[in-house]
Amino acid sequence: MxxxxxxxxxxxxxxxxxxxxxxxxxxxxxxxxxxxxxxxxxxxxxxxxxxxxxxxxxxxxxxxxxxxxxxxxxxxxxxxxxxxxxxxxxxxxxxxxxxxxxxxxxxxxxxxxxxxxxxxxxxxxxxxxxxxxxxxxxxxxxxxxxxxxxxxxxxxxxxxxxxxxxxxxxxxxxxxxxxxxxxxxxxxxxxxxxxxxxxxxxxxxxxxxxxxxxxxxxxxxxxxxxxxxxxxxxxxxxxxxxxxxxxxxxxxxxxxxxxxxxxxxVVTKRNTKTDQDSSSKTPRHKCLEWLDKQPPKSVIFVSFGTQTVLSDHQLHELAEGLEQSGQNFIWVVKDLTKGYKNTKINLPAGFEERVEGRGLILRDWVPQLEILDHVSTGGFLTHCGWNSCMESMCRGVPLATWPIQYDQPRNAILITEVLKTGIPIKDWESRDEITTSTTIRNAIRRLMASPEGEELRNKAAEAGRAVKESVxxxxxxxxxxxxxxxxxxx
The missing domain is CATH 3.40.50.2000 (Glycogen Phosphorylase B;)
Structure with missing residues (x-):
């Protein structure tokens, strides 16, 4: 395939x-x-x-x-x-x-x-x-x-x-x-x-x-x-x-x-510095260079796809949750812009300075497959679009689910309740409520820094191997x- x-x-x-x-x-x-x-x-x-x-x-x-x-x-x-x-x-x-x-x-x-x-x-x-x-x-x-x-x-x-x-x-x-x-x-x-x-x-x-x-x-x-x-x-x-x-x-x-x-x-090229093809004229994305410097499985990737619009209040709670979690992260924020205009998002004052070195904020296109395939990536906070779910499962990366619309709520249930390769951050019943920074912080810690998260990573890796063999x-x-x-x- x-x-x-x-x-x-x-x-x-x-x-x-x-x-x-x-x-x-x-x-x-x-x-x-x-x-x-x-x-x-x-x-x-x-x-x-x-x-x-x-x-x-x-x-x-x-x-x-x-x-x-x-x-x-x-x-x-x-x-x-x-x-x-x-x-x-x-x-x-x-x-x-x-x-x-x-x-x-x-x-x-x-x-x-x-x-x-x-x-x-x-x-x-x-x-x-x-x-x-x-x-x-x-x-x-x-x-x-x-x-x-x-x-x-x-x-x-x-x-x-x-x-x-x-x-x-x-x-x-x-x-x-x-x-x-x-x-x-x-x-x-x-x-x-x-x-x-x-x-x-x-x-x-x-x-x-x-x-x-x-x-x-x-x-x-x-x-x-x-x-x-x-x-x-x-x-x-x-x-x-x-x-x-x-x-x-x-x-x-x-x-x-x-x-x-x-x-x-199911396998991407040049997901670490040592894997880079020396004959390639295409430079690696800066986020991959940053990932090279992080410990294995230490980074959570945060991306909500191309259609999601979060309120300013929810954006600030998410930023605070990421900061409070103490975990390394890559956060793609461009796609959260209101009105789908290519403008800068207003994150909390001083946020980027406080998380410098531990968190990477990206506002443009990112190589999602290569990020998920990188040895330093240990989790994915996602809206549960099926493309993102499949890309993550192929690479054995567990998910923190936050469904927004369409088929995403049922995809989230498949991941968390059926396959058991992820944990919920926000369920569909609470879709109209603001998810607090405390809830976000605790979920990220569960996924990234707990025995439960390690078990999820093992299950996700097993699913990833099965998917790779299938093609x-x-x-x-x-x-x-x-x-x-x-x-x-x-």
Whole structure:
């Protein structure tokens, strides 16, 4: 999987029968994952079209890590002009009033792409025996109306298998009108071995803005025509939940399920000074030089992704908690800027001077994979976006969870209650409350400087080894991908 660096020698005559079109949702995390998926499919010597708005594709290409599009001659980037007043989520410095504007723009763009993508599919259809469309699960309505005889469509889910499996399990209970206490008994006999669905899970509608939640539900309602389902999930850690989804989807005639994650490189280059390639002309990021000077497993990495906005009050409590913890840390603060404008954040007076040498404040892009892979990194305080969770698990780094929105609350439960490779700092029930510096301080100390934290690190390292093995030759994720390719080229 992530270790594949060149095209495999599949029968070209067989490959000529199939063209694959990959349709991502117009948001940064979705685009990044699906361009990696496009690379993996192209590695089987299949023609692949990665489609999207020109402004988004222009932003995605420079962020590709670990491979070059030029290494995959069958991979093509097919661009469409952006609609008027389009706010690209790939440009975090663009000024707007709130992230809700980005969401509205993304939903409008999904509808706008329906016509040009439909025209492209009609153009490609006569050139192959089977036209395969792998579309983001949020782009069902964008491709559903394409009138093409030889078309097959497959859903791609960017979140965890646990997230969708737990939702499906709850929906089944409501459809069958089974009381909660009886449903637990049913679960003992029906749930796949190893599958645990906690009693208290966040209500989906509470995790998304109302308009976006309706948009997601509408996609799910019109999903009956797809031929299969791909997940950014690894059976080594989420096997029971992929099995549950496979069981339910088979009954619903929604096609097979494949767990083909992770997509990020499971091993990064130059994560310590001694590992640096002397022939490389690219300088290491300053944070890696700083990490080289810290003791092993002593640094907690703090980052909330590209969409999170914390109040000034909460920012100050977080700063004080980090200071009081006494732990070394790297804190990415640029992404917490209000209004998504590239301006400096007002941290507590004197904070940076007081933590100098122990804490590193970064306000620009950081090499997250290399930070997580560094021997000095011992924990990750995260919003629990699935990309960050997977990147951390691949590297055996335990998490301190602080979910903000979307699938993050259920991802946090997977990490803390199911896999037990992290601890909660903030749970979803207290999302509207300020998390105090004392709570933050105590959680960081638990993760970084306690026997419990050491046990979490051991569990995380074990999960990381299993994930790495899954993407190697003969590993379960590689076999799942082989199986999917065999299915679409049958």
């Amino acid at each position: 992530a270790s594949v660096n060149s095209a495999r020698k599949y029968d070209t005559k067989r490959s000529d029968k199939v063209i694959v079109v990959v349709v991502p949702f117009v948001a940064q995390g979705h685009l990044n994952l699906l361009v990696h998926l496009s690379r993996l499919i192209a590695s089987y010597n299949l023609p692949v079209y990665f489609v999207g708005l020109s402004v988004d594709i222009a932003a995605v290409k420079p962020r590709i890590e670990g491979w070059s599009p030029s290494d995959y001659p069958t991979l093509r980037f097919h661009e469409f002009p952006a609609p008027p007043a389009y706010l690209s989520n790939t440009n975090p410095t663009m000024e707007c009033q709130s992230y809700l504007e980005f969401l509205a723009s993304a939903m409008n763009a999904a509808a706008y792409l329906r016509s040009p993508i439909g025209s492209l599919l009609k153009e490609l259809s006569p050139k192959c025996e089977r036209l395969v469309v792998v579309h983001d699960a949020l782009m069902v309505n964008t491709v559903k109306d394409a009138v093409v005889q030889n078309l097959e469509t497959y859903n791609f889910f960017v979140g965890s298998a646990f997230h969708d499996a737990s939702l499906v399990w709850e929906v089944l209970r409501k459809i069958l009108h089974v009381p909660s206490f009886l449903w637990k008994l049913v679960g003992r006999f029906v749930l796949p071995a190893g599958a645990v669905v906690p009693d208290r899970l966040p209500i989906p509608s509470s995790c998304y803005p109302p308009e976006f939640f309706k948009f997601i539900v509408d996609q799910r309602k019109t999903n009956a025509f797809c031929k299969g389902n791909l997940f950014d999930a690894c059976r080594a850690i989420e096997g029971p939940y992929l099995d549950l989804l496979a069981m339910v989807y088979k009954l619903a005639r929604k096609g097979p399920v494949w767990g083909i994650g992770p997509f990020n490189p 190697m030759e003969g590993g379960i994720s590689r076999l799942e991908m082989d199986n999917f390719i065999a299915h679409i080229t049958r």
